[in-house]
Amino acid sequence: MTDKNYFSENTIDPDPFVQFKTWYGEHQLCGIENPDAVTLATASSDGHISARTVLLKEHDEKGFVFFTNYKSRKGLQLSSNPRAALLFYWPESGRQVRIEGVTEKVLDKDSESYFKTRPKESQLSAWASEQSSIIPDRQYLDKRYDIYKNLYSDKPVDKPPHWGGFRLIPDWFEFWQESQFRLHDRLTYTKRKDLWIIERLSP
Ligand SMILES: Cc1cc2nc3c(=O)[nH]c(=O)nc-3n(C[C@H](O)[C@H](O)[C@H](O)COP(=O)(O)O)c2cc1C
Numbered sequence: 001m002t003d004k005n006y007f008s009e010n011t012i013d014p015d016p017f018v019q020f021k022t023w024y025g026e027h028q029l030c031g032i033e034n035p036d037a038v039t040l041a042t043a044s045s046d047g048h049i050s051a052r053t054v055l056l057k058e059h060d061e062k063g064f065v066f067f068t069n070y071k072s073r074k075g076l077q078l079s080s081n082p083r084a085a086l087l088f089y090w091p092e093s094g095r096q097v098r099i100e101g102v103t104e105k106v107l108d109k110d111s112e113s114y115f116k117t118r119p120k121e122s123q124l125s126a127w128a129s130e131q132s133s134i135i136p137d138r139q140y141l142d143k144r145y146d147i148y149k150n151l152y153s154d155k156p157v158d159k160p161p162h163w164g165g166f167r168l169i170p171d172w173f174e175f176w177q178e179s180q181f182r183l184h185d186r187l188t189y190t191k192r193k194d195l196w197i198i199e200r201l202s203p
Helices: 016-028 073-080 108-117 120-128 138-151
Strands: 037-043 049-055 058-060 063-069 083-090 095-105 163-177 185-192 195-201
Touching (some): 016 058, 016 083, 016 095, 016 163, 037 073, 049 063, 063 073, 083 163, 108 163
Antiparallel strands (some): 037 049, 037 083, 058 063, 063 163, 083 095, 163 185, 185 195
16 A cells, blocks of 8 residues: 555656656665566567567666667567567566657667676677577577687677667656555656656556
8 A cells, every 4th residue: 555645746756767766776676586677569660569578777868778689579670660668567566667769779889888798608699699580499509609609719709790789768658656446656757849748647
């Protein structure tokens, strides 16, 4: 049960990025595994929708960044239709956050910097995995991993050109807080010109 004044138009931050930072920070403290996991929904230009989990790696007023293979299903969908949605569900606090907007590729030099921080095994996997393509069996994948392991046995692993980040630049947020009798609180932010308009939706 939430206190009536706990989450309302009076207490929510006028800036959705600040509000997100507050809730995300509180969620990070819950001690759960993969606190940065988020559902990402994309659609092809002909409206075919798909969703999957990715890890949120950065978030600030510029947007929400995750890393992936640009040739994967999501990567190809985002190339033809950059609109996407992120969905966070945090049962520990009875909260859900929905974010919608347009994606763009992260600058290659920034993807490069992040790639360098990854463990060598993950860097090799980025080469070994032709993400989302059909492969004959597990051995095929292991063999590719070994090829790249040998190739980079005595030197740093280069970032594959098809691997990098996407940044989702939001134009809509919804913050949902569970409340009693299913009378949940839903507050949305919609970007109009340079302003964020806050509105309440019926649960
Ligand atoms: C907890 C979790 C975290 C994941 N993080 C990522 C990620 O950051 N990037 C990524 O490309 N795939 C990640 N995956 C795998 C994706 O869910 C998905 O299987 C893969 O990206 C292929 O999706 P696609 O075929 O729709 O492109 C993660 C899966 C799970 C369960």
